[in-house]
Amino acid sequence: MFCSKCGAENDNNAVYCQKCGTNLKEKEHNNEIKDEKLKQAQMEYYADQKKKKESEEKNAMGMAIVFIILVVIIALFIFLV
Numbered sequence: 001m002f003c004s005k006c007g008a009e010n011d012n013n014a015v016y017c018q019k020c021g022t023n024l025k026e027k028e029h030n031n032e033i034k035d036e037k038l039k040q041a042q043m044e045y046y047a048d049q050k051k052k053k054e055s056e057e058k059n060a061m062g063m064a065i066v067f068i069i070l071v072v073i074i075a076l077f078i079f080l081v
């Protein structure tokens with residue numbers, strides 16, 4: 001494998017670059033972490049979307065309840081008058 005920093009050729013199993021000492025395994029590891037973080041961010045995004053949808057449904061239900069209460073009040077008013 002080649003060093004990502006100085007381009008020197010190193011053994012495939014080398015952890016550090018023989019020329020500049022850059023950690024050759026660190027980049028792979030970072031990519032894994034990045035992937036993990038990306039996955040987590042995606043999961044959070046979907047969870048957020050789900051929550052948004054749920055709260056919208058709740059709002060719609062709340063509006064329906066308010067509407068029903070209003071209708072009942074108007075009906076009672078008409079009945080009393």
Ligand SMILES: [Zn+2]
Binds near residue numbers: 005019021
């Ligand atoms: Zn190097």
